Amino acid sequence: MIRVTKPTAVPTILTTRGAAENQLNIAAYDLNPAIYKSGRGKFDIKNTIYGDRSVKGVLRSAQHDKCCFCEKSQVDQNGAVEHYRPKNGIKSARKDKLTKPGYFWLGYDWQNLFFVCSACNSTRYKGNLFPLVDEQARVRKYNHNINQETPFLINPAGAIDPRGHIVFDREYPRGLSRFGQRTIEICGLDRESLAEKRKKLLTYIDLAMIILDKQAAHTRQQVNQAKRFLRNAQKTDAEFSAVAIDYIKRFNIQGL
Numbered sequence: 001m002i003r004v005t006k007p008t009a010v011p012t013i014l015t016t017r018g019a020a021e022n023q024l025n026i027a028a029y030d031l032n033p034a035i036y037k038s039g040r041g042k043f044d045i046k047n048t049i050y051g052d053r054s055v056k057g058v059l060r061s062a063q064h065d066k067c068c069f070c071e072k073s074q075v076d077q078n079g080a081v082e083h084y085r086p087k088n089g090i091k092s093a094r095k096d097k098l099t100k101p102g103y104f105w106l107g108y109d110w111q112n113l114f115f116v117c118s119a120c121n122s123t124r125y126k127g128n129l130f131p132l133v134d135e136q137a138r139v140r141k142y143n144h145n146i147n148q149e150t151p152f153l154i155n156p157a158g159a160i161d162p163r164g165h166i167v168f169d170r171e172y173p174r175g176l177s178r179f180g181q182r183t184i185e186i187c188g189l190d191r192e193s194l195a196e197k198r199k200k201l202l203t204y205i206d207l208a209m210i211i212l213d214k215q216a217a218h219t220r221q222q223v224n225q226a227k228r229f230l231r232n233a234q235k236t237d238a239e240f241s242a243v244a245i246d247y248i249k250r251f252n253i254q255g256l
Contacts, residue, residue, distance in 0.1 A: 001154065001162040001173075001189065002242050004068050010110040011055045018049050018108030025104055026142055039100045045088070045107035051081040059115035064237035067117035068156040069126070069187040070194055073239040074117055082121045084112050084155055085146075086128040092135055098128060105142035114156060125188035126153070152182035168246040171198035198243045205233060205247060212253065231256050 025043045028036075035041035056079075065075045087107045089098035106112040120126055132138055133150040154162050165180030166173050166189070173189045175181025184190055208226040211218050218226075230253070233244035 001069055001071065001156065001166050001183065002236060003161050003163065004063055004114065004156040006062055006110070006157050007058060011052070011058055013049055013052045013054055014108050014110055014113075021046060021049060022105060022108050025107070029101070029104070029142070036101045036104075039089075039098075043088070043101065043104045043107070045104060047081075050083075050108050050113060055113065056081050056115065059113065063115045066115075066237075066239060067120055068114040069116060069120040069183075070189055071240050071242060072117050072119075072194065072197065074115070077117070079115050079117055080121065081113055082116045083107070084114060084153070085151075086130055089128050090138075091127075091129045092131045094129060102128065103139075103146075106146075111157070119191070119193070120187045120189075125191075126186055129153075129186050131182065131186075152179055153186050154179055154183045163242065166242070168198075168243045170247065171195045171202060171243065198240050201233070201240050201243060202247055205230065205244060209251060209253075227256055 021044075025045070028041070028043070032041065036043070059081060060074070060079070065079075066073055067079065083103070083106065085103040085106050087102045087104055089100045089102045091098060103112070116126075131152045133152065137148050137150070139146050139149055154160050154165060156162065160179065162180075162183070165177045166175060166184060168174065172195060173180075173184050175184050188194075208229050211222055211226040212230075215223050230244075230248055232238055234241055234248060238244065
């Protein structure tokens with residue numbers, strides 16, 4: 001998991017159609033809060049707006065076609081635009097019943113939207129799971145201050161740099177703090193399907209390392225290609241770049 005830098009310019013569809021729909025949802029809630037708290041009332045938060053290709057395209061580009069949580073490439077997959085704070089309902093623990101409503105007023109909020117893979121955002125992992133350090137501080141109304149919350153799930157574009165809280169021991173993530181550990185658990189960042197893909201990357205890194213270690217047995221072109229691969233694997237646009245950075249730095253390679 002690496003930090004995401006979002007463009008400051010908000011996609012127009014969010015500030016126009018999204019803003020208008022949000023005002024309708026807020027007005028509906030004010031008319032009858034009880035029906036929404038009971039779950040009998042449902043907000044129509046339109047995927048055609050927050051998931052519009054103009055929004056998705058900007059997020060894909062800002063995130064280098066990677067899931068904001070696991071860094072798995074979505075170049076050949078659809079991925080989805082989804083919400084950091086859940087829009088429809090909230091769970092503090094996976095076993096909990098869904099509490100409604102969710103953060104419906106953030107349904108079209110630019111800061112709440114990210115490009116994610118289907119696995120990280122599934123009900124098996126993140127889904128509606130959004131625990132706080134202090135559940136009593138949870139904001140339940142649109143006009144209350146969201147900054148009073150301290151989520152366990154690291155915001156990929158927030159003040160906390162994920163790299164200071166999650167590191168990698170080979171293909172497996174390790175939390176350096178309770179925020180890092182909980183983020184790993186919430187999103188399933190230690191799931192085996194990811195570990196296998198990361199392990200494959202490490203195999204290629206090892207092969208490049210062998211070439212650098214035995215340069216006399218290889219051509220200059222092979223050596224340069226190995227160096228280029230190791231440099232590129234650590235760039236922010238590379239799949240699983242955090243894994244590559246943490247693994248390669250162990251070798252203290254000079255001259256990359």
